[in-house]
Amino acid sequence: MPVPDADTPPHRYDAALAAAIESRWQDHWEASGAYETPNPAGALSTGRGSSGPKLFVMDMFPYPSGSGLHVGHPLGYIATDVYVRFKRMAGFNVLYTMGFDAFGLPAEEHARQTGQHPRINTEANIDNMRRQLDRLGLGHDKRRGVATTDIDYYRWTQWIFLQIFNSWFDPGERRARPIAELVDEFSSGRRPVPDGRTWEELSEAEQREVVDSHRLAYVADAPVNWCPALGTVLANEEVTNEGRSERGNHEVFKRPLKQWMMRITAYADRLLEDLDLLDWPESVKTMQRNWIGRSEGALISFPATSSAHLEMQPIEVFTTRPDTLFGTTYMVLAPEHPLVDELVADAWPAGVPELWTGGAATPREAVAAYRARAAELSDADRSDSKSGIFLGHDAVVPFTDTRVPVFIADYVLMGYGTGAVMGVPGEDQRDREFAEAYSLPVIRTVEPPPDHPDELAYTGDGPSINSRFLDGLDVEASKVLIIERLTETGFGRSTVNYRMRDWLFSRQRYWGEPIPIVFDDYGPVALPDDMLPLELPELTDWAPRALARDSEPEPPLGRVTEWVGVDLDLGDGPHHYRRELNTMPQWAGSCWYYLRYLDPTNDEALVDPDVESYWMADPDPGGVGGVDLYVGGVEHAVLHLLYARFWHKVLYDLGHVSGLEPFKRLINQGYIQAYAFKDDRGVYVAAEEVEGSLQKGFRHDGQPVTRELGKMGKSLKNSVTPDDMYASYGADTLRLYEMFMGPIDQDRPWETRSVVGSQRVLQRVWRNVVDEETGELRIADEPSDDDLLRLLHRTIDGVRSDMEGMRFNTAIAKLTELNNELTRRGTGAPREVAAVMVRMLAPLVPHFAEELWHRLHGGGADSVMRAEFPAADPALLVEDIIEVPVQVNGKVRGRVRIAADADEDTAVSAALAEPNVAAHVGGRELRKQLYVSGRMITLVV
Secondary structure (H helix, E strand, C coil): CCCCCCCCCCCCCCHHHHHHHHHHHHHHHHHHCCCCCCCCCCCCCCCCCCCCCEEEEEECCCCCCCCCCCCCCHHHHHHHHHHHHHHHHCCCEEECCCCECCCCHHHHHHHHHHCCCHHHHHHHHHHHHHHHHHHCCCCCCHHHCCECCCHHHHHHHHHHHHHHHCEEEECCCCEEEEHHHHHHHHHHCCCCCCCCCCHHHCCHHHHHHHHHCCECEEEEEEEEEEECCCCEEECHHHECCCCEECCCCCECEEEEEEEEEECHHHHHHHHHHHHHHCECCHHHHHHHHHHHCEEEEEEEEEEEECCCCCCEEEEEEEECCHHHHHHCCEEEECCCCCCHHHHCCCCCCCCCCHHHHCCCCCHHHHHHHHHHHHHCCCHHHHHHCCCEEEEEEEEECCCCCCEEEEEEECCCCCCCCCCEEEECCCCCHHHHHHHHHCCCCCCCCECCCCCCCCCCCCCCCCCECCCHHHCCCCHHHHHHHHHHHHHHHCCEEEEEEECCCCEECCECCCCCCECCEEEECCEEEECCHHHCCCCCCCCCCCCCCCCCCCCCCCCHHHHCHHHHEEEEECCCCEEEEEECCCECCCCCHHHCHHHHHHCCCCCCCCCCHHHHHHHHCCCCCCCCCCECEEEECHHHCCHHHHHHHHHHHHHHHCCCCCCCCCECEEEECCCEEEEEEECCCCCEECHHHCEEECCCEEEECCEEEEEEEEECCCCCCCCCCHHHHHHHCCHHHHHHHHHHCCCCCCCEECCHHHHHHHHHHHHHHHHCCECCCCCCECCECCCCCHHHHHHHHHHHHHHHHHHHCCCHHHHHHHHHHHHHHHHHHCCCCEHHHHHHHHHHHCCCCHHHHHHHHHHHHCCCCCCHHHCCCCCCCHHHHCCCEEEEEEEECCEEEEEEEEECCCCHHHHHHHHHHCHHHHHHHCCCCCCEEEEECCCEEEEEC
16 A cells, blocks of 8 residues: 655545545445345345336356456446446346356366365355455345355256256247156157157156157267366367367367267257347357357258168268259268268278278278377367268269269268268369369359359359259259259258257366266156255365376266265155266356346245246336346357356246346446566566566566567466555545446556546545545535536536446546536535535445545435436526637638527627637628528638
């Protein structure tokens, strides 16, 4: 904390006084329950709410970081707090709180680095972050705060998992339904059993298999993203475009594993359609649309020779260009495709080019070697590859007798479409490059324009050629006709494909929610609700082990041998079961935390229906419902937001929530950036240890370093802690500075030396109300003059509009302008102006405003937050006297003050009386005069 100068007045608003004021009012607010908002029913029905309209505002809750907060983290929190305080003063009943996303990979990795147990480490980190956030004076209802690691919280995470597990998606009704209704349809015969038998003819194991194949949460063997260094599998969304783990940047490999999956693809169309109903940034909607990746096309079956049975085995291909079917000159399967083992030949056909064999003696040897190489590549590396191996057999192009060779190639991925493609080198450039690499023929099926290069594929429109019954049709007409013929002949059908895959839900980690499932001889069995929560067992040997690439996952819970096997009576007598050893991903707890904020102490239900309806139902008919305002970083555009929307829609279908969507309005706050410094090795050095300037250069330990602007954080060693700012300036100065730096949705550079400017603004306000020498009020009780009143109400009008639009930087500028006028006058602020200005400042600098409010109104006054936010008097927004520029022969020569309702003759007379205008007219004939009311006087001489 800076040491005050000996000449500093004793009652100046400095860091020491700010700290005292902030501590005192934070204690008062907490003791009085100032921010406790009542529910319409239940345990939290007490509090000091408003009878006005409800408003539910949320920040994306943080991970409990081990290093605590830097000044970039609170940017969104301060912005929502300012908005919430404004809306409370405007009469809204606002729900606003904060929790912690404490399970999962980030928390476990930090615990592993520190050698602490995750629970001890996580709770300590939460305590530290709570302290830092409390110091900001955020107006949270602390009764509602949760951590996803709280047992009372993850009990309901497990309950939601079981709701999803015990549901299926009815494509006819386009919604989730209880699995018991599906069983009833099978057993009654209303829904046919897939293999044609009756339900009673199936064994118990077969019945279970049929039901499990419909569940929204299911176990499947699937190609997964295996990260040996982290000892776990990762969802597709957790893998970077470079094929490495988002957390830790470790290598990721594809391999088949039995995993829990969630059938998010069943909701793909609803997830897409309902984006149009949301008040979200268009960029986020676009990212979700691209991730879902809906594409219309055809599923085409190519008969292929099987070496195992010497019969025709169909290869199914999804394509958005079925019109190019007759340009197929080869087929390609992903190396992991299940048909590869059936289709690979025992020996090479006569005359096969050596290039196609990879130099192997037999196709099976070639395939085995190629698969091993492909397994070492990331998806990104594979997509750039153009290598392949011939399987030794052919496929037949529908409607023709044309046989084309079947390859495996690593650029084809099982994660998209069917894991097989038809090679049409005439119309696809990647197919063209593969065809040229393996000397395969090229057949164009769309006539390109005359100037199109022969060596390039043509992807544009044009008449079909070399396509039999399609010849002469344009691309769209060809698509329609070929799909009709494919459907008629049984070779294919129209279909919709999605880039998005089902959600990989298992994690081979310790620090996560236990999955409330046990296994018997037939498969998974749900624990009943009265056995929840299934608590995470205490484990000292909890850390994941870095494993070899070809090793099997080792879930840490498997080390708790007495927990793995369990005897239970689940309604049909005691049986021995094996517990699920994987845990849920870190995204599970964040999928629904907004609902627990509503009713956090309810141990009878996820949320009381009346409480949920009050806070989440949309007052507008046909509205989507949900949180009224959700603020957070754009990095969660796909993962968290997509998963939360999926869970919410399932809960909506099952009748547990009242609206279609969880988050009605979304704002992505920008990042605070800071300068980072690199030495000559390219290694970042601690920014606070760097000396110098842009003119003289920068040095660290005497050595030159280079400067760059980057996102504030540990990796760039350019963090500034809020604790340092609290000590040097106080929390309100930090709040004011961060809000003044720019619009909420834009990035902004941090400059510690500029923070003092915001402190000086508050000091000038303080001096206009409080005598720095005596600490007494220095306000005037006389009425304000007309000019000051008009400025005050213009400020009120502008600030109120800016607050509503979350343009806090321009609101601060307007308030500063008003205060500068008070300072210019040199006397204490008029009481009526000071009281209004303090109310306008209250959302931005609540401690500062609370202190001044009570000094103005006495210690017994209610909180300034209970005061009404000022509203402008419309009569005082109308200017009686206005200033208008005067042009003489096209150039502005002066400005005159005239009545707002002055007519043209009056305006021109005033202009001619202005000395500079009169000099330029110079007694010459006035040939033209024009007055555009309130804007311009034009004279032509």
